Amino acid sequence: MEPGQKDKNLTQIKDVLRQYLQEKGFRNTPERYTILEEIYSMDHHFNVDDLYLIMMQKKYHVSKATIYNTIEIFLDAGLIRKHQFGEKTLTSSSYEKSYFDKQHDHLVIYKNDSGKEIEEIIEFCDPRIQGIKEAIEEAFGVNIDSHSLYFYGTKKD
Amino acid sequence: MEPGQKDKNLTQIKDVLRQYLQEKGFRNTPERYTILEEIYSMDHHFNVDDLYLIMMQKKYHVSKATIYNTIEIFLDAGLIRKHQFGEKTLTSSSYEKSYFDKQHDHLVIYKNDSGKEIEEIIEFCDPRIQGIKEAIEEAFGVNIDSHSLYFYGTKKD
DNA sequence: CTACGTGCAAAAGATTTGCATTCGA
């Protein structure tokens, strides 16, 4: 990425939010922009508690209720995606920024075959999923807005 | 299905449980067989509360703690599968019997595009997912034990 | 007999809600 690209992206993504809020008639609160900025400065998946703690550390005071609130808006705006990693154990929802990324799916690698401890999460993109999607739309007469695909496994050896 | 097939299946699935419990050194409690029987008599997805209520109605007294406990065993034994339908709203985990079924995936149809109310869940099976799975195993050096694929959309028109 | 499994109730963890206060338009 070129120098200064991050700032440019940030400006752009804030404009996307601004436009969305305007369309919906929602308010431009500073919290919404601060949370957006924080999310787009992260390179990993996060959950609400992660985000809350990070913002506390940086002395941005935002309540969890507001974070949940804001996340719902961002989901609807398509600015983030939601995930439920952790197939067998109960885990909180994870999120990730989505605006500049192409849609991708996830390979969840467990530490062992108990399926309870996650070692790593790898992102991938396989175009064949599009073919399946179109077949399903055709077969059932639906419009598919999104999909989620997870593979669960362990390291070979 | 031929007459009497259901009873035959039930006998068979109980044997699978019996063998699993024996291998693991777990006990043959009546609760485990009763819950298994109940699950395998259902044709739909269910959550813990559904199952609890159904069993209460039938006067089989089983505590929720035991149901959660038992479900974990059944998951490990491969007798049931777990799902998290409801992409945007928080929902309890759903389960379904899995022993006689081939692995299948799900199309979640929403009532509208808010993504909060589920109208219907359709099962499907597309062999192309196997190709993707093998490509991922190859590419990342992993053994994939399972996958989950959901499409989310709305009825066309 | 002697753990293991169960039932019950309490606890834990994530998310939602109610309400008083703040603040953007």
Add this chain to the structure above:
DNA sequence: TCGAATGCAAATCTTTTGCACGTAG
């Protein structure tokens, strides 16, 4: 100004845990 957003705490909901008791092996 004034209704929408926020912060805080309490409530809710699902799942887990602790402990006393029952029972399979």
